[in-house]
Every structure is written in structure tokens, then in C-alpha cells.
Amino acid sequence: MIEKSLSYYTSWLQNPVDRWGALRFFSIGVYLWFFFSAIAVWDIRELLWGPGSIFMRFSGDSSPSTNIAYALVYRLSIFPFVYYPHLIFALLSAFQFKGVFIFRFLTWLSGVLLFYAGVNAFNSSYLLMLLLAFYCIPVNTSTPNISGHIFNRIAVIAATVQICIVYFLSGLYKLSGEMWVNGDAIYYTLEMERFSREWVKNSGITSLSFLMKGANYLILAYQLLFPIIIWIKKWRIPVLIVGTAFHLITMLVMNLWDFGFAMLIGYIIFFRKK
Amino acid sequence: MIGERYLKDLRLCLWCYKKMKPLHKILIAVLSSWLVIHLALTTIYATDFLVLPRPVRAVSQGYTVPFFHQSWTMFAPEVPEYDSQMMYRYYASNKWSDWLDVSEANGFHKRHRMEYVEQNILSGLSRQIADNFYYKDEKPVFDDVMRSFDYNKSLYYVILLHQSRSQTSLGDSVQIAVNFTFTNVPGVMTSERTGRLEFPPYSMQTASKQ
Numbered sequence: 220m221i222e223k224s225l226s227y228y229t230s231w232l233q234n235p236v237d238r239w240g241a242l243r244f245f246s247i248g249v250y251l252w253f254f255f256s257a258i259a260v261w262d263i264r265e266l267l268w269g270p271g272s273i274f275m276r277f278s279g280d281s282s283p284s285t286n287i288a289y290a291l292v293y294r295l296s297i298f299p300f301v302y303y304p305h306l307i308f309a310l311l312s313a314f315q316f317k318g319v320f321i322f323r324f325l326t327w328l329s330g331v332l333l334f335y336a337g338v339n340a341f342n343s344s345y346l347l348m349l350l351l352a353f354y355c356i357p358v359n360t361s362t363p364n365i366s367g368h369i370f371n372r373i374a375v376i377a378a379t380v381q382i383c384i385v386y387f388l389s390g391l392y393k394l395s396g397e398m399w400v401n402g403d404a405i406y407y408t409l410e411m412e413r414f415s416r417e418w419v420k421n422s423g424i425t426s427l428s429f430l431m432k433g434a435n436y437l438i439l440a441y442q443l444l445f446p447i448i449i450w451i452k453k454w455r456i457p458v459l460i461v462g463t464a465f466h467l468i469t470m471l472v473m474n475l476w477d478f479g480f481a482m483l484i485g486y487i488i489f490f491r492k493k
Numbered sequence: 494m495i496g497e498r499y500l501k502d503l504r505l506c507l508w509c510y511k512k513m514k515p516l517h518k519i520l521i522a523v524l525s526s527w528l529v530i531h532l533a534l535t536t537i538y539a540t541d542f543l544v545l546p547r548p549v550r551a552v553s554q555g556y557t558v559p560f561f562h563q564s565w566t567m568f569a570p571e572v573p574e575y576d577s578q579m580m581y582r583y584y585a586s587n588k589w590s591d592w593l594d595v596s597e598a599n600g601f602h603k604r605h606r607m608e609y610v611e612q613n614i615l616s617g618l619s620r621q622i623a624d625n626f627y628y629k630d631e632k633p634v635f636d637d638v639m640r641s642f643d644y645n646k647s648l649y650y651v652i653l654l655h656q657s658r659s660q661t662s663l664g665d666s667v668q669i670a671v672n673f674t675f676t677n678v679p680g681v682m683t684s685e686r687t688g689r690l691e692f693p694p695y696s697m698q699t700a701s702k703q
Binding site for chain 2: 392
């Protein structure tokens with residue numbers, strides 16, 4: 220039985236991915252996200268990472284990996300050698316050519332450096348995209364080699380499972396508080412100036428208790444059930460449509476553009492050929 | 494019918510498996526093992542609410558930080574029940590300036606990324622206020638909050654932002670405050686409840702000596 224399962228798994232890994240188009244667009248989206256994310260803070264790049272950075276410096280442990288990841292935190296003078304190449308690397312990584320994995324690795328690494336040196340300018344979408352960028356490093360959808368197919372398949376598994384983990388853990392954390400369980404979280408979020416718009420607050424929508432509670436429980440159920448229902452064929456498209464609508468609202472109303480785009484890019488990997 | 498098809502698939506897979514090159518077998522074994530270990534360790538790291546043996550936590554922390562660090566606690570477990578704004582004023586030419594909104598006074602509108610940065614810094618300071626600010630003999634005690642990294646980070650942010658964006662000098666002292674606007678409880682319509690917490694002034698001369 221184990222041998223049969225193993226043989227099934229290994230043969231499956233060797234075949235070209237059945238969603239190569241989705242994988243291609245997904246990897247393009249992931250690296251372009253880094254490009255646009257860096258462009259979005261162009262006017263304040265010096266304030267975030269330059270020698271006169273507005274962020275108080277901090278230190279981590281003295282392990283070699285921390286020293287690499289915190290290199291920009293420790294030496295702000297290297298900012299031009301991280302930020303500008305990061306833009307170029309991210310742009311190049313979106314293409315598919317021989318040796319592109321070097322640029323993808325450098326995009327990921329420079330992204331790590333920029334994240335730690337400007338941690339207060341970003342949210343968890345940056346962390347998710349760093350993970351997805353790491354998984355996409357060896358992706359090559361035009362490869363004729365079996366090794367290439369294996370790398371592609373592993374990247375697909377890693378990315379899909381990672382997105383499921385993000386949703387599920389996010390839902391679990393929400394369950395650990397009172398507000399989400401009571402159904403008041405959406406009300407409080409939309410009443411906050413930071414995550415709302417004046418027209419939303421003035422529209423009276425937050426006074427519609429059934430709507431606020433309904434949205435609260437829908438989001439909670441969506442996040443907790445996503446890792447299961449996304450694998451049910453007939454449910455996949457409706458689930459992705461609901462998720463897309465939800466993330467579009469977070470982008471337009473809550474001003475979380477980076478987070479919304481990160482999740483929408485993540486959805487691409489779940490599309491398959493009929 | 495499905496059973497027959499499955500068996501046919503399986504026989505084909507077994508044939509493929511036997512014909513597979515050793516290099517590919519090794520590659521699959523290495524990558525699959527890494528993937529399982531990677532996802533397990535990073536998930537353990539991200540589920541800090543689970544009680545697990547210390548060595549397991551240490552291994553997951555050692556593997557995940559810094560390159561695969563993750564935190565999926567956005568809007569969780571609770572959403573703040575208030576809005577907050579960071580304000581500051583400075584003492585120059587023998588008088589205090591007006592209280593200024595940090596990002597607005599330095600040329601950033603409400604939807605600018607810098608407001609997001611300010612709110613992130615402020616959320617740390619708000620946590621410090623909630624946990625460590627108290628009254629003793631009816632006098633506010635700021636000591637614990639002012640010793641915290643979050644307070645110093647906020648002060649540093651205000652000073653550096655002003656110095657890089659404003660033409661005027663901060664003078665002798667700078668003082669920060671946090672304006673709170675508390676959200677009404679759902680279904681209860683009352684007038685907005687607001688509050689302000691002013692920290693003691695910070696001497697810039699002390700800063701220049703340091």
C-alpha cells in the first residue's frame with residue numbers, strides 16, 4: 220500500500236503541472252507585487268530605509284542568518300545597494316529565462332532585508348509574499364525536464380498549503396478572542412478611522428446589526444473552512460469568487476491594497492484547466 | 494468503473510516508479526522531506542498559542558526566524574475599540590508650539606503610507622499604555638511606559654520625521670501625546686468619547702548630550 224501510494228505520488232510529481240498557466244501567472248504576480256510594493260513607498264524610501272530613517276534601530280541575536288537579514292537594520296548606508304537592485308530584481312524575476320532563479324533569490328533576499336529595516340511600514344502580506352517568492356524561485360513552466368516538473372509541483376504544493384495555513388491560523392487566532400465570537404469585529408473595524416472611509420461610516424451600514432454580524436461570521440467561517448472547501452471541485456470557483464469580493468472590499472474600503480493584492484495573487488494558483 | 498481506472502492508473506504509476514532515474518528519486522525524496530519539515534516547523538512557530546515542549550519550540554524558532562518569520566494575527570484576536578492619533582508639540586523661542594498631528598504636520602495626508610506607519614508605531618505605544626500606565630495618589634505614572642521600546646520608538650519617529658520634513662527646529666524640548674476616540678458599543682448611540690494622554694516633555698539637550 221505504501222509502495223503504491225509512493226509510486227503514485229512520485230509519478231504525479233514527474234508530470235508537467237496541469238495548471239502551468241496558473242503557475243506562470245502566479246509567479247509573475249508574486250514578483251511584480253514586490254516591484255509595486257517598493258514603488259508604492261518611493262516618495263518615502265529615504266525616510267524608511269535611508270541614513271536618516273525614522274525607525275529606531277534594534278538588534279537581533281548574533282547568528283549569521285540574523286546578521287544577514289538585519290544587514291540593512293545595522294547599516295543604513297547600504298540602502299541604495301538594496302532598494303534599487305530590489306526593484307530591478309523583482310522586475311526581472313517576473314520573466315522566465317535561463318538563470319532567472321538567481322534574480323528571484325535576490326528579490327527574496329533583498330525583500331527580507333527591506334522588511335526588517337522597515338517593519339512598521341508593512342503588514343503580514345509582506346511575510347506571505349516573501350514565503351511565496353521563496354517557493355517560486357525554481358519555477359519554470361516551460362521546462363522539458365523531469366527535474367523541472369518536480370520543482371514546479373513542489374512549488375505548487377508549498378504555495379497552496381501555505382495559503383491554506385494562513386487562512387486557517389488567521390481564523391483560529393480570531394476564535395481565541397471575544398470580539399469575533401460575539402460577532403462585533405466587523406462593526407468595530409468599520410468604525411475605526413484607520414480601516415474605514417467617511418462614506419462608510421456616514422452610510423449607516425454599521426448600524427445594521429444583522430449585516431455586521433453576518434459578515435463577521437461569514438469571514439470567520441470562510442477562513443476556517445477554506446483549507447477544506449478549496450479542494451472540493453464544484454466549490455472551488457464559488458469559494459474564490461467570495462474570497463475575491465472580500466479582498467476587493469478590504470482594498471477599497473479598508474485601504475489594505477497590498478494585503479488584498481497579495482491574497483488575490485495567491486488565488487491564481489488554485490485555478491485549474493477544466 | 495472508477496475502480497478499474499484507478500487500478501490502471503496505479504499500475505502505470507508503479508511502472509513509472511520502477512523506470513525512474515535514481516537522481517529523480519533522490520530529488521523527490523529530498524524536496525518532499527524538506528517541504529514536510531518546513532511546513533511543520535513554520536506552522537508550529539506560527540501557532541504560539543499551542544503548548545508544546547520547549548525543544549520543539551526552540552527548533553521551530555531556530556528554523557523559522559528570520560527568513561521564514563510569519564504572523565497571521567491581523568485583526569485578531571481583538572479589533573481595537575478606539576481610534577488613536579499621535580500628536581506632538583515642541584518648545585522653541587521660549588514658547589510651546591500648537592499640538593500637531595504627526596503625519597499631517599509633516600505633509601502626509603490621512604491615506605498616505607506614512608499614516609499607516611504612524612498607526613503601526615502607535616499600536617505598540619497604545620499597548621504599553623494599556624498595560625503599564627497607571628495613577629498613584631491621583632497622579633499619572635509614566636515610568637514604565639517611558640522605559641519601553643515602544644515609547645522611545647514613537648519619540649524617535651516624531652523627532653526624526655520633524656527634522657527631515659520641517660524647516661523649523663524642534664528647539665529645547667518635544668512632547669508627545671495620544672488622542673483617543675472610543676468607538677460606541679454596537680447598538681448604543683452616545684456622543685463620541687474622547688481622551689488625551691500627554692507624556693512628560695522630552696529635553697532635546699539630553700538627547701544631544703547622549
